[in-house]
Amino acid sequence: MLQASHAAELVIKARIAQEHPLLIFEQLPKLSQVTGAKLDFDDLFQKGRTLQWSDLPDRLWATTGVTLPNRTAYDAFGKLRNGIQHFGPPAGVEPSTETLRFVFEVIDPFINEMWDLYAVDYDEDDERYLYFVMAVVHREIPFLVSVEAAETFESWDCDWDKVSKDYRDLMHTRVKKALASKTSKK
Numbered sequence: 742m743l744q745a746s747h748a749a750e751l752v753i754k755a756r757i758a759q760e761h762p763l764l765i766f767e768q769l770p771k772l773s774q775v776t777g778a779k780l781d782f783d784d785l786f787q788k789g790r791t792l793q794w795s796d797l798p799d800r801l802w803a804t805t806g807v808t809l810p811n812r813t814a815y816d817a818f819g820k821l822r823n824g825i826q827h828f829g830p831p832a833g834v835e836p837s838t839e840t841l842r843f844v845f846e847v848i849d850p851f852i853n854e855m856w857d858l859y860a861v862d863y864d865e866d867d868e869r870y871l872y873f874v875m876a877v878v879h880r881e882i883p884f885l886v887s888v889e890a891a892e893t894f895e896s897w898d899c900d901w902d903k904v905s906k907d908y909r910d911l912m913h914t915r916v917k918k919a920l921a922s923k924t925s926k927k
Contacts, residue, residue: 745840746794746822749848753797753809756855760804767792794819810850818843838880845877845884859887875899881908883915891919 754765763769770780770788777784792800795816798809809815821831821839830836849860861884864873870893877884878899894916901909 742822742825742836742840745844745848746818749815749843749851750794750797752848752852752855753801754791756807756851757797757801757804764800764804765791767796807855809847810854811846814843814846818847838882841877841880841882845882849885853885859885859890861885861890862887869893871896871898878904878908878912881905883908883911886912886915886919888919888923891916891923 757764766785766789768790770784774788775781775784798812798815802808818839821834824831825836844860852858852860861870861874861877864870866872870890874890874897878897878901881904
C-alpha cells in the first residue's frame with residue numbers, strides 16, 4: 742500500500758516537474774538559507790518541502806491542465822493509507838485488494854494518458870502476466886491492456902467462468918482492442 746501511494750506521488754510529481762521542477766515544492770528555501778549565490782539541489786534537499794499528497798491533484802491541474810483520473814479513489818486511498826499506517830487496517834478491508842484497485846483506477850489511466858504506459862506491464866515476476874493478471878482478474882478489477890499483455894492473453898491463467906459476465910466481456914473487449922491497435926499501427 743505504501744509503495745503504491747509513493748508511486749502515485751512520484752508519477753504525479755514527475756508530470757508536474759515536466760512543466761518546471763520547482764512546481765513540486767510547497768516551500769522553497771529562503772535566500773538567507775541558501776549556501777551559495779544560486780539555489781541548488783542540496784539547498785532544495787535540505788530546506789525545501791515538496792507538496793503534500795492531498796495537494797498534488799490540484800497542483801497537477803493548475804500547472805498542466807490535467808485532471809487526475811478518479812479523484813475520489815485517490816482521496817479515499819490516501820485516507821485509508823494514513824489510517825493503516827497509524828492504526829492498522831480497518832475490519833473488513835483487504836489492503837492488497839484496495840491497493841490493486843488504486844493502481845488500476847488511478848495510476849494506470851494516469852500513466853497511460855501521460856506517457857502511454859500500462860501498469861500491467863510493470864510486474865516484476867518472470868512470468869509477468871501469469872500470476873499478477875490472475876490476481877487482478879480474480880478480484881474483477883478492470884485494467885488497461887497493452888499490446889504486449891494482449892499477445893499473452895491465451896497464457897493468462899484466469900478462471901473466466903468465476904468472474905461476472907460484464908467483467909469478462911469488458912476485459913475481452915480490451916484485449917481485442919489492444920490487438921487491433923497493433924495491426925492498425927503497421
